[in-house]
Amino acid sequence: MSIQIRNEGEISAILGKTPADKLVILNFYAAWAEPCTQMNQVFEAIATASPNAATYLSIDAEDEANASATEEYDVSAVPYFLFLKNNTFLQKVSGADPALLKSAVEKHSGFGTLNLPAKQTTVSSGSASNGITTADGAGGEDLVEDINVRLGKLVSAAPVMLFMKGTPAQPQCGFSRQLVALLREREVRYGFFNILADDEVRQGLKIFSDWPTYPQLYYQGVLIGGLDIVKEEFENDPDFLRPGIAPPPPPPTAD
Numbered sequence: 728m729s730i731q732i733r734n735e736g737e738i739s740a741i742l743g744k745t746p747a748d749k750l751v752i753l754n755f756y757a758a759w760a761e762p763c764t765q766m767n768q769v770f771e772a773i774a775t776a777s778p779n780a781a782t783y784l785s786i787d788a789e790d791e792a793n794a795s796a797t798e799e800y801d802v803s804a805v806p807y808f809l810f811l812k813n814n815t816f817l818q819k820v821s822g823a824d825p826a827l828l829k830s831a832v833e834k835h836s837g838f839g840t841l842n843l844p845a846k847q848t849t850v851s852s853g854s855a856s857n858g859i860t861t862a863d864g865a866g867g868e869d870l871v872e873d874i875n876v877r878l879g880k881l882v883s884a885a886p887v888m889l890f891m892k893g894t895p896a897q898p899q900c901g902f903s904r905q906l907v908a909l910l911r912e913r914e915v916r917y918g919f920f921n922i923l924a925d926d927e928v929r930q931g932l933k934i935f936s937d938w939p940t941y942p943q944l945y946y947q948g949v950l951i952g953g954l955d956i957v958k959e960e961f962e963n964d965p966d967f968l969r970p971g972i973a974p975p976p977p978p979p980t981a982d
């Protein structure tokens with residue numbers, strides 16, 4: 728079984744007492760992201776099949792207590808696996824790719840071939856980005872359709888979804904930083920997508936939602952707006968986005 732990390736200090740303590748030749752694998756995940764659920768199962772299956780091959784750490788990338796770790800290890804998307812030995816970076820595996828994760832463990836642990844149940848090593852049909860599994864577009868009309876299908880899934884990936892520049896732990900723009908601070912202040916739980924890591928989403932969502940800028944906040948797949956709108960909503964309604972209470976309808980257009 729992997730070790731569930733509760734704060735950044737636990738990672739340092741474990742790294743500090745791990746022998747120099749032993750592999751350490753950090754699994755950064757988000758609870759709301761379906762590809763993370765799948766990869767968490769693969770991670771646990773590997774840890775169970777080969778408990779001595781590595782020290783296996785599971786880290787909730789959205790937990791405030793782990794914010795400095797996600798910053799230090801530059802986690803901009805989940806699932807995200809980091810391979811370390813003697814505190815030195817060896818490899819990262821980003822996205823939901825069970826076969827790649829398995830082969831990276833085999834390569835760096837020196838423990839040979841891992842025997843896992845077949846279903847644990849099947850690569851899903853899509854590629855993963857920012858924690859969301861996407862369809863592989865074939866081109867032309869199919870591709871356009873796939874982008875819209877993908878965006879439709881993305882905006883509903885969590886009840887409250889924030890599309891931002893950077894991550895909550897490391898916002899890359901003042902507007903995104905302010906919106907993260909507002910949500911944190913109001914204790915709103917949300918999923919996030921770093922649009923700087925995916926230009927297709929960055930440009931596509933502007934058209935899809937007819938909103939030209941970031942951040943963009945969605946509630947149950949419906950656009951609420953950018954920073955100015957969300958700020959206004961919080962000022963006008965103390966219950967805005969409070970769990971169990973629906974927000975007012977979204978504004979018709981960006982100005």
Ligand SMILES: N[C@@H](CCC(=O)N[C@@H](CS)C(=O)NCC(=O)O)C(=O)O
Pocket residue numbers: 892900902929939940941942952953954955956
């Ligand atoms: N007043 C806007 C500010 C947001 C904004 O102007 N964002 C710009 C700069 S970070 C943006 O996203 N530009 C489009 C882009 O970078 O793709 C709001 O309420 O959200």
